[in-house]
Amino acid sequence: MFPALEPELKQETLPDPYEDFMYHHLQYYGYYKAQRGTLPNSATHQHIWKNNPRYLLNGSFGKREDLIPDRLQKEKHLWPSCLPSTVRRQTGAMSRDSLMLSSPFVKSRQLLYDDIGKVNPHLREPRDLFALFSGSALLQAPRWPVECEVIKERIHHIEWVPPQPEYFYQPTGNEKIPEIVGEEKGTIVYQLDSVPTEDCYFTSSRVGGKRGIIKELSVSLQGPEDNTLLFESRFESGNLQKAVRVNTFEYELTLRTDLYTNKHTQWFYFRVQNTRKDVTYRFTIVNLLKPKSLYTVGMKPLMYSQLDASTHSIGWRREGNEIKYYRNTAEDGQQPLYCLTWTARFPHDRDTCFFAHFYPYTYTDLQRFLLSVANSPVKSQFCKLRTLCRSLAGNTVYLLTITNPARTPQEAAAKKAVVLTARVHPGESNGSWIMKGFLDFILSNSPDAQLLRDIFIFKVVPMLNPDGVIVGNYRCSLAGRDLNRHYKTILKESFPCIWHTRNMIKRLLEEREVLLYCDFHGHSRKNNIFLYGCNNTNREFWLHERVFPLMLSKNAPDKFSFHSCNFKVQKCKEGTGRVVMWRMGILNSYTMESTFGGSTLGNKRDTHFTTEDLKSLGYHVCDTLLDFCDPDRTKFMQCLAELKELLQQEIHKKFKELGQDMDLERSWSDISLSDVESRYQTSFQSKTRELNQKKTMYKKKKKALKSRKQRNKQYQRHTLMPESKLTEDAPERAGFPSTLQKPPAFFRTSENASSSMMKYEKSRLNKVLFFLCHAVALIFPISASPPQGEECHRPFIGGTLTLLWIGHH
Numbered sequence: 109m110f111p112a113l114e115p116e117l118k119q120e121t122l123p124d125p126y127e128d129f130m131y132h133h134l135q136y137y138g139y140y141k142a143q144r145g146t147l148p149n150s151a152t153h154q155h156i157w158k159n160n161p162r163y164l165l166n167g168s169f170g171k172r173e174d175l176i177p178d179r180l181q182k183e184k185h186l187w188p189s190c191l192p193s194t195v196r197r198q199t200g201a202m203s204r205d206s207l208m209l210s211s212p213f214v215k216s217r218q219l220l221y222d223d224i225g226k227v228n229p230h231l232r233e234p235r236d237l238f239a240l241f242s243g244s245a246l247l248q249a250p251r252w253p254v255e256c257e258v259i260k261e262r263i264h265h266i267e268w269v270p271p272q273p274e275y276f277y278q279p280t281g282n283e284k285i286p287e288i289v290g291e292e293k294g295t296i297v298y299q300l301d302s303v304p305t306e307d308c309y310f311t312s313s314r315v316g317g318k319r320g321i322i323k324e325l326s327v328s329l330q331g332p333e334d335n336t337l338l339f340e341s342r343f344e345s346g347n348l349q350k351a352v353r354v355n356t357f358e359y360e361l362t363l364r365t366d367l368y369t370n371k372h373t374q375w376f377y378f379r380v381q382n383t384r385k386d387v388t389y390r391f392t393i394v395n396l397l398k399p400k401s402l403y404t405v406g407m408k409p410l411m412y413s414q415l416d417a418s419t420h421s422i423g424w425r426r427e428g429n430e431i432k433y434y435r436n437t438a439e440d441g442q443q444p445l446y447c448l449t450w451t452a453r454f455p456h457d458r459d460t461c462f463f464a465h466f467y468p469y470t471y472t473d474l475q476r477f478l479l480s481v482a483n484s485p486v487k488s489q490f491c492k493l494r495t496l497c498r499s500l501a502g503n504t505v506y507l508l509t510i511t512n513p514a515r516t517p518q519e520a521a522a523k524k525a526v527v528l529t530a531r532v533h534p535g536e537s538n539g540s541w542i543m544k545g546f547l548d549f550i551l552s553n554s555p556d557a558q559l560l561r562d563i564f565i566f567k568v569v570p571m572l573n574p575d576g577v578i579v580g581n582y583r584c585s586l587a588g589r590d591l592n593r594h595y596k597t598i599l600k601e602s603f604p605c606i607w608h609t610r611n612m613i614k615r616l617l618e619e620r621e622v623l624l625y626c627d628f629h630g631h632s633r634k635n636n637i638f639l640y641g642c643n644n645t646n647r648e649f650w651l652h653e654r655v656f657p658l659m660l661s662k663n664a665p666d667k668f669s670f671h672s673c674n675f676k677v678q679k680c681k682e683g684t685g686r687v688v689m690w691r692m693g694i695l696n697s698y699t700m701e702s703t704f705g706g707s708t709l710g711n712k713r714d715t716h717f718t719t720e721d722l723k724s725l726g727y728h729v730c731d732t733l734l735d736f737c738d739p740d741r742t743k744f745m746q747c748l749a750e751l752k753e754l755l756q757q758e759i760h761k762k763f764k765e766l767g768q769d770m771d772l773e774r775s776w777s778d779i780s781l782s783d784v785e786s787r788y789q790t791s792f793q794s795k796t797r798e799l800n801q802k803k804t805m806y807k808k809k810k811k812a813l814k815s816r817k818q819r820n821k822q823y824q825r826h827t828l829m830p831e832s833k834l835t836e837d838a839p840e841r842a843g844f845p846s847t848l849q850k851p852p853a854f855f856r857t858s859e860n861a862s863s864s865m866m867k868y869e870k871s872r873l874n875k876v877l878f879f880l881c882h883a884v885a886l887i888f889p890i891s892a893s894p895p896q897g898e899e900c901h902r903p904f905i906g907g908t909l910t911l912l913w914i915g916h917h
Contacts, residue, residue, distance in 0.1 A: 120188075149480055161753035211362065247475045250344060250578045251501045252317035253367065253586060255304050263343045263379075265468065272714040276406025276706065283432040285792065286358070286392055286449055290438070292650040294354040297327045298339035303349060306370045310586040313501035329382065337389075341378040344470045345534075347580035348378035351497055358390040366581040368588035371443075374632060375396050376462040376581040377534030383454035391463070392449040394436055400633045402705040403433040403448055412462040413455050426716050431674055466630065466704050467719050469540035471503065471574045477544065478506060489513075490561055496569060497608040500586045503574040505556050505605050505714030507612065510550055510566040524617050524623040526733065527694075529569040529609065529685065532592045533583050534576030536630030541719050543570050543628055545726025563737065564623070567616060572605050592627075610688065617693055624656065624696045625689040631701040635708045637664070637725060638672035640699040642690040649695060651751045658747045664728040666710030667721060680756050708916045712848055854904070856907055 137263040243758035252258055304310075326338040337359065341348035349364035366372040373395050400638070401407075428450035454461055481487050514520035528546065530539035550557050550566060556658035562565075571577060575586045583593050593607050600607045616622055626639075639657045644650065653675060661670035681687055690697035702725070706716040735743050 112475055120500060154533060171374045175810075197531065199230045211418060219471065221603070233667065245471060246502060247479065249315045250471050250574075251313040251315055251382070251503050252578060253304065253311050254314055254318060255302060255308075256317040256367075256579060257301070257342050258317040259340065259342045260316075261343065262472075263346075263462075265462070266417050266421065266423045267719060268417075268421065268425075269718050269720045270425055273409070273712070274706075274718070275715050276388070276716065277408050277428065277431050278406060279404075279431070283430045284449070285432055285434055286390065288392070288394055288436060288447070289352070289354040289360065290671070291350075291352050293428055294352040294360065295327075297336060297353050297359070298325050298348070299349040300325065300349050300364065301344075303364055304367050305365065306368060306588065309368055309588065310480055310500055334382075335384050336382065338381040339378055340381070341580070343379075344578055345468050345580045346377050346379075347375050347582075357387055359392070360806060361391055361393045363393060364396050366576070366584040366588070367579055367586060369584055371397060372535075372581070372583040375399070375465050375580065375581065377462070377468055377580060379460065379462050381458075381460045381513075383457065383459045384459055385454060385457045386453050387718060388453055390430075390449065390451050392447055394447050396433075396446040396448055397443065399435075399444065399446060401433045401446070401448070402632060402635065402703065405635070406714070407705040408463045410467065411452060412464070414460040424464070424719075439654075439808075447553040458488060459750045465535070466543060469537040469544075471571065471577050474540070474571050474574075475504070477547075478508075481547075481551065485673075486553075491551055496612065497511055497604045499573075499575045499605055500602075501575045501578070503578065505572065505574060505608070506570060507546075508566070508568040508570065510562040510568065511564065511710055521620070523563060523565050524621045525565045525567060527567045527613055527625045527689075528628070529572050529626075530615070530628040531574075531577060532572040532606075532685065533590070533629060535582030536575050536578075536628075538630040538704065538722055539628030539700075540570070541570070541722035542700070542702060542726045542729075545723025545727070548723065549730050556730065556734060560733060565620070567612065569609055572609065574605075588657075592685060593683040595685050596683050596818050609685075613689060613694075614692065622694045623684070623737070624698075625694045627685045628700050629702070631703050634672060634701070635703045635705045636669040636672055637667050637700065637702045638669050640686060641673065641675040642677050642687060642697055643675045651748060651755070653696055654751050655744060655747045656732060656736050657698070658751060659743065660728060660732045663726060663731050663735070665727060666712040667707055667717075668728070669709060684899075720761075749910045790895050 281554065322342075325342075327335060327336055329338075331652040333357070336353065337351075339348060339351040340346075341364075347364050349360060350362040352360045352362075354360055359636050361376070361378075363373040363376050374397070376393065385654040408426040408431060410424045412424045413422070429447075429452075431450045433448050436447045452463075477495060481491055482493060485718065490510060492509045494507045494509065496505045498506055511523065514523065528543065530543040531537075533539075547568070547570070550560060573581075573585050573591055575581075576584060579586070583590050585603070585605070587602050589603070591603060594603050595610055597603045597607060613622065613625070631638075639660070641653045641657065644653050654673070657668075659674050660672050661668045677687055677690075680684055684699065686697045686699045702722060703717065707721075709714060712721070738744070
């Protein structure tokens, strides 16, 4: 049964297995680094099956039942009587003090198996106890939900940067809008059998997903002349549910929703084979859910050719013409659907090509990178890899701690922390490319990187949602929920990745200051890269949360847009990482949004981002950290002064707009005059979309009940109006001129306006002026007389606005 091991066992009796196990266990912690003169036979055995790729660490991947189908056969493998007599005598010596092999009823998870289920009498390596991958360790195979079929073929793509800029597609206005035919008039050429939807929930996982034989879902070719494309998406991060052939070279595609939900169709990544050169194909995705997309402003899909990669080292490139994003008229009545259509020409006959929404970055890609770091004798000195937790499916969530060893305990305690995370939304692979750029730089031997490691402790979680990344979800975990809305959760078992991340940061805050928290995301409706932050109401640190984004925009002016940044904290975002960490005490708490498209700034205007562009932003984050923490505060104070000037300009601009347009119907609480930010309010728009969808589902809607405060205001407006009119004719109050008698020119209404409109506009105006006074008072001192002295350079506007508002009341 053990032909490879029998000669070794004949040489000498094996020592105590526990002693041998502990010896190799401690080797992982740096003990016994010198080689022993005579290794025990078990060490030789370990060498044999460590270098045999057929052997897997069964304890890390699944139960033994996954590999040995018959219970009696499993017991036979464990029963030592089945061994040859020579081997049995030697094995008996090893198992005298252990029940590992002595009983078929002892279910041990310490044994290793090969592909055909043969037992290997050795304790597996300790799990989650060592800092880094061992040099000869295999990558941990991804665990899939048991409902998912997974092909055995491994998918790998080369990295490549296009030599020329890839410009946006310029719409002509004549793009074809194909009619959606569907499977009634077309031919299904690919379809997943069973997809878990919102009616199901996650139960268990295993390596390789669904048990049994993998079915061939694509149609069978009728001969060499058959030009039907063969589709496939049952690989890591793949997403395609169905393909329907509606014409010779035209296909309608349906994306799979996030597992255990019925929504979130945006990410796509699939393979096509049996291509034909110099033929124009048309692909139409028919079930997208977002009403707005970057495809409407020139974004192109990505294509990858395996023949080009192998012969010319050409990787992912933007490909597509006649790109159109439009509403699907053939809806099912539940929610509006949208279509994306494009044409493409393949470079080779009978090639294997891939299409993707953005550059894929899988869980296996991450593990390969971490393994290279672990095997580096230099990087492993200041980068320690730990297991933060296990995901719902049992995949490892990795935590990296990066810092240079401190010379003294006082120096170690004085270091501030920086926390970076990515891929909480699995379909936003741009976050992984930025993270990779950051890690490449911070682990390099650059003087700036060494300085950053000297003064900071970096806590990095490079992939928060490995389950979603593996199965090809766009936004959710296997719990069917958006993890970036559950950072306040107490459900440790349902959201382990988020719970352990928050708990790690909480413990970190107890021992040191966390200077910055940043979660890397992707954005599907805006170009460029920008940050979402949190407004600080503490006057001592007023506008300080905007200094880091402004510095980043100066360091990466052709990629990062400060004017697209937003610093409002809305109620619907209370469960996001940036808001929860901000409320835990991290002043500089951000969500970094990187576009799926490209840049509209500087030298990169109207071009798509490449992976190199995103990785360069990881370097700029490091560069900006050095500027932000420079002991010479000149740059910091310059940015702060610039922010105050921008705020003043914004306030004057709002006054001017108010004078030109008296339409005060919109809510001023949604337009913060103290915010130097874009008017593009994504959260407000998403709220509006949700309301519109609800209106379509429920035609009749109840009238909103008024609050007590609203009822009191209405009562005062109707019953106390005569008294207020008498008050207006009375002498001036307390020495203040009545500004209502003579309002500023840009607040006047026409003489023909109705009295009800005048009352409404005055009440709205009072709110506006009060908000302006509050915003300005936080920057400028409020006094009844102009400030004295040469050292005060602030303009005297606080008192004037205060008087203006008091006069209105």
